């Protein structure tokens with residue numbers, strides 16, 4: 001039997017944190033055994049907020065290299081750049097014609113993002129429709145994304161069902177694949193908020209590509225509390241977050257980590273957490289450097305991925321064009 005399709009994408013709009021790594025990238029590799037995985041660099045989404053062209057170009061290739069460094073096999077999975085597969089834009093146009101503006105206006109991410117813009121452009125409103133196209137082009141069954149994307153997946157299901165009803169069954173109706181119950185990684189400086197690369201305080205987050213000394217320094221400065229004992233408890237959110245980071249990298253239960261540090265002080269805890277992160281990231285960082293430095297190989301991966309993605313996507317788009325009544329010779 002053919003494997004079911006898993007689709008996910010990341011925008012090349014900045015460096016990724018260990019939260020992105022533990023919550024998404026590190027799981028993407030594991031899914032490859034059981035699913036046909038399709039991983040995309042969403043550069044067309046990225047331009048819905050203004051980008052410096054040179055930065056966007058560089059970060060797009062950074063992200064392809066990072067996917068590979070995190071264990072995505074570009075032969076087994078489809079790994080490609082969104083703008084290199086024209087069907088994404090083409091299907092988006094068709095789906096725009098059956099998407100309600102009211103529903104787009106109610107997307108919480110749109111509301112948040114548009115508040116930050118002086119002028120709100122149509123691309124930002126239609127951002128979710130492009131996402132819907134990404135997913136539907138490949139007859140995706142599962143979309144592994146964070147909770148913040150749930151509303152967009154619901155929209156995807158609505159639009160797929162609307163098209164299937166209005167014309168005839170065409171799209172697989174996908175489901176969100178909830179991240180495996182694991183920790184939400186919080187800010188090292190304020191454990192009440194999620195770790196984010198856009199935090200003004202650089203000590204609040206650890207990037208996947210941070211140097212070992214930077215990682216050690218940031219963890220040393222992490223906020224704890226005055227209790228002085230290591231417990232995995234909501235009353236000690238800073239310590240809890242450190243235990244979450246430790247246990248995620250060590251692939252153990254937080255309870256086990258708590259026992260390990262039962263008689264430790266915060267200094268010792270932090271040293272061990274830092275070593276776990278440094279050790280966990282080092283194979284990723286090494287592989288990243290190797291592949292990012294090999295322009296030819298990166299280009300080959302992108303071309304190969306785009307070609308295979310285009311082949312799959314064009315099958316779906318042809319069906320769509322036929323069903324809506326476009327002339328095809």
Ligand code: TRP
Pocket residue numbers: 007008009010011042045130131134135143145149
């Ligand atoms: N909007 C997603 C994010 O910012 C990225 C994305 C684009 C995506 N297209 C997608 C995720 C399709 C899942 C499926 O995280």
